[in-house]
Amino acid sequence: MFFVFGISSKEKKLDFTQTIICPNCDAYGRLEAFMTYTFFSLFFIPIFKWNKKYYVRSTCCGSLYAIDKDLGNDIERGSKSKIEESDLHPIDTGYRQRFCTNCNFPIEPEFQYCPRCGNKQ
Ligand SMILES: [Zn+2]
Ligand SMILES: [Zn+2]
Numbered sequence: 517m518f519f520v521f522g523i524s525s526k527e528k529k530l531d532f533t534q535t536i537i538c539p540n541c542d543a544y545g546r547l548e549a550f551m552t553y554t555f556f557s558l559f560f561i562p563i564f565k566w567n568k569k570y571y572v573r574s575t576c577c578g579s580l581y582a583i584d585k586d587l588g589n590d591i592e593r594g595s596k597s598k599i600e601e602s603d604l605h606p607i608d609t610g611y612r613q614r615f616c617t618n619c620n621f622p623i624e625p626e627f628q629y630c631p632r633c634g635n636k637q
């Protein structure tokens with residue numbers, strides 16, 4: 517008798533979406549929750565999971581947030597249907613500060629012209 521076992525990591529999408537005004541890009545977007553975990557499997561059947569981590573991604577700009585484990589647990593069980601903005605811990609907001617190509621003044625992403633020198637970006 518021999519055993520086939522392994523340890524793997526996986527990402528699982530949770531049954532959760534929430535329409536929001538994105539805290540990152542101010543567009544209407546959706547939050548989607550997923551979790552990652554490590555699991556031990558025997559004969560390709562997952563026996564137990566650990567190291568669960570929960571994340572939320574916004575569909576508009578793809579920014580990524582970590583959420584607390586308790587909140588993630590609730591979402592996974594379906595007992596939580598709303599995430600507050602204060603629950604989101606930004607990991608990768610994909611936001612890169614732009615600077616004017618002429619005078620290096622920091623420019624909002626939606627600006628086409630530099631507010632300081634008027635240079636077109
Ligand atoms: Zn966004
Ligand atoms: Zn400028």
